Amino acid sequence: MGKELNAIPDIIISRLPVYYQHLKNLQSSSKEYVSSEELADLTGFSSSLIRKDLSYFGTFGRKSYGYDIYCLFQQINIIMGFNYKKKLIIIGAGHLGQALAYNKGYNERGYQLISIFDKNPKLIDLVINDIEIQSVSNLERFLENNKVDVAALTVPGAAAQKITDRLVAAGIKAIWDFTEVPLKVPEDIFLEEQLINEGLCKLSLKMNQKRLNQDGTTEDLSCGQK
């Protein structure tokens, strides 16, 4: 696809949801302004880094006050495109798919969940959080009649690539993938792998590191080959 000229560095993108979350929380405090130093305490990033990140997008702060919380929150919303309305569907109404149907995070980010699809006849026509589950055989027809921006994929791994191919053929441009299989998509499709178990991996690694440091031992990392 090739990076766009004014592409925001990935490393900054990865911090934006963190700023978003804390600014959202600060809304409900009585404070009106927040300094880069306070944001540093909250986020764990250095105040210098925070000022640098924000200055990438513009000049939002006020000398000797800090940043207007409401105002900065609005800016971050605009930068992330949350002010644009986007339609979402979920494919796979199993345990995770159903949980996502109750996710409260859509509206504030500009998303609207408009349908859920499954292939299990027992689930079809079931209503989950006001959304009716429909047969995945309707998928193509539905996509023809409805402008859908993002499809969340919560089918079993074995079905993931086939569904993906159908979604792409039907014109979907962005996929939010929860299956733990690597998907192949054309270059112009946005694919976000949502690795739910990533936190568990990191916790295991950190606990392991701590154990190794306490024991003072080193793992035997050899595998029989010279």
Added chain:
Amino acid sequence: MGKELNAIPDIIISRLPVYYQHLKNLQSSSKEYVSSEELADLTGFSSSLIRKDLSYFGTFGRKSYGYDIYCLFQQINIIMGFNYKKKLIIIGAGHLGQALAYNKGYNERGYQLISIFDKNPKLIDLVINDIEIQSVSNLERFLENNKVDVAALTVPGAAAQKITDRLVAAGIKAIWDFTEVPLKVPEDIFLEEQLINEGLCKLSLKMNQKRLNQDGTTEDLSCGQK
């Protein structure tokens, strides 16, 4: 807490789950070896970076063949501590908590889910995927009698800090947090925020960037202040 001497750089840690996932998938292929070039195709990281990452831990490759898939997978398992057994509980048996009870990713990473807690009387004693939901009032007693390594937090945001304080007081050292509120924990507690909606944020931002690039317009990023 302070970094340990032989702390693995965060940037490498963040790529380990990706290597893990692809090597796991490669297990079920007929191939025995994989080259850094092939891994680059799969992961999107450069082959040079992959060789560098792996060489941080040891010498696993075989010249002119590449890496023994099974063997490298085992190494990554050891590095991530998946060979150590860990016990997991879930607090909050709502939509997300119940979905996590069906997560198939625990065993392969060395985790065993041993209990689920909720405060809703209607849920207590319900059996989800062979695990009985118990009252959160039993939490302290349970933790006294069972060595629990990680607690997954899937209660509403408003309850999150209180439950966290109870968990910490009861001796839990690692928390896998799904609530979208910033938690305060002592420095020696490992806290992993699992931002489920992160993918949605990134997709929104990317679609927004694409739109801006196509329009050629720039957002008005000002907020009334000079």
Added chain:
DNA sequence: TTAATATTGTTAAAAAAATAACATAACCTA
């Protein structure tokens, strides 16, 4: 057995990211 090929592990160079430093400006107090 020799030459051609493949692919690692490592070193050197380049690029990106983070930190530190500070000039500047706004605010506050007296």
Added chain:
DNA sequence: TAGGTTATGTTATTTTTTTAACAATATTAA
């Protein structure tokens, strides 16, 4: 209005990360 304080935005510096290059070595084919 002067002097002290606060906190930004930006520049300079340092550190980290990535890429590129390649020597070393195992494998394969001739």
